[in-house]
Amino acid sequence: MTISRRTVLGGATAAMAAGAAATLPARRARAADMPTIRLGVLNDMSGPYRDVTGPVSVACAKLAVAEFKAQGFKVEVLSGDHQNKPDVGASIARQWFDRDGVDVIMDVPTSSVALAVASVVAEKNKAYVNAGAGTPDLTGKLCNPNTVHWTYDTYMLARSTGGATVKAGGDTWFFITANYVFGQQ
Structure with missing residues (x-):
């Protein structure tokens, strides 16, 4: 079964709406009474x-x-450019949560x-x-219950490619990679 980015966004929206609806009074909530759910798409x-990633x-x-x-949900999409700088990305995330009421951040390549x-x-x-970064630290040593790593990671890429190469009889190969976190991992 193939799951698209649209399905993930929809699922996140539905989950956030369910959580928001749980905070409403016991009476049946109408769409007009539901709080606005804010999604932040943070990318390059x-x-x-x-x-x-970007505008698309x-x-x-x-x-x-x-x-x-x-379906009656009130949802807003905010977007931000992290400029491939961790401090800029963290600053935007902090601002979105503290000032702009963002409920979930999505994408974040790099x-x-x-x-x-x-x-x-x-x-x-x-x-x-996370639908863009490949670091295994998101599901490894820096894993937290608030982050969903919805993409490949460098461990998987190396393990599957290297394993298949060795299984096919390969015993010599060259490895060229970028000199930043993704390539180093």
Whole structure:
């Protein structure tokens, strides 16, 4: 079964709505009474990952929200450019949670930024769905109950590729990688 990014966004929206609805009075909640759910799509809008996330990722989130509005949810999508800098990403996450009322952060390509955002998310006890960073630290030594790592990780890439190569009889290969967190891991 293939699960799309739209399904993840929809599931996150539904989960957040269910949590919000649980805080309403016991009477049946109408759509007009539901609090607004705010999704923050935090990614690279101007750098090397712009074409694989950036504005397209924001547009996909807005499309998913538009489909769920028919279900009576009130949802807003905010977007931010982390500029591939962990301090900028963490600052935007903190601002979104403290000032803008964001309920969940999504996307966040770039492992270094993802780790910084995951730290803020854990501190603020909010939700984060990572759909772009490949660091295994999100599900390993820096794992927290607020972060969902919804993508590949470098361990999986190395294990599956290396394992298949050895199984096929390969005993010599060359490994070229980028010199930053993703490549180093």
